[in-house]
Amino acid sequence: MTRIDSLLVATAVAIAPLTALADSPNGVKTLSPPGAIKPTGTWNLGTRAGDFVFIAGMRGIDPATNTLVAGDEARVRQAFLNMKLIAESEGATLQDAVRLVVYVTDMYRFRPIANKIQEELWGNGPYPPRTIVEVDRLNQDDILEVEGTFYAPAKK
Template sequence: MTREAVNSPQVPPALGPYSQAIVAGGFVFCSGTAGIDPATGSAPEGVQAQTEQALVNLQAVLVAAGSSISEVVKTTIFYANVDDFATINEVYARHMPTPPPARSAPANVRLPHGLLISIDAIAVLPSR
């Protein structure tokens, strides 16, 4: 099986030694995508804005890989404050397909750089 790294120029670069995504075995495995605005290089204020930006960034990585948010089968949402769960769900629901993907959502996670949310995903790679 081959592995192909994916890095979208429309998304801030990875914060460490990892790829934004890896394509392998007909799937796209996306690393945790934060709500960092690529235009400013910083995260917007508040969990609602960061969730929105994280999902926009995730979509950009998926498109660069040849997939899309509509092909997502599993996500994991890491977030800093359990009290933000309802707000995150509201934003997340607007972006995800029906039926929504399987999901895990561990809370009270300490994220780097004071970020409030990070979302990773696995998506199907449509036949090329």
């Protein structure tokens, strides 16, 4: 083996672990941290792209059973906690949220619960920008879904 061949092999071996971490050619990494819910279709819980973490719509699913939590307030809280777990798995906190989108099936019933849970989790704020939208229906006839974008600088 020539010196150049040795360098090429050494370089390939050195970069292999780095490229194995990326799920896309541009370094977008899919997320599935321990303790999170299990996706039930053709979607991932979230992705990291550079310094940002994008979390799919989370619902009030108990990660231990992968079934909906009973009770409106408990279910809304669980949806936010599911999002929080994924954000924290990438080094972000709730204070690092740069945008939330909340979908509810009844604005008058569920927006006040979402506000209450956000106050519990974020304290007195500041709160991230949030869009809340009433929709006709959610998967499994659920009541709320929350998605978030978080700033979490990648470790250099």
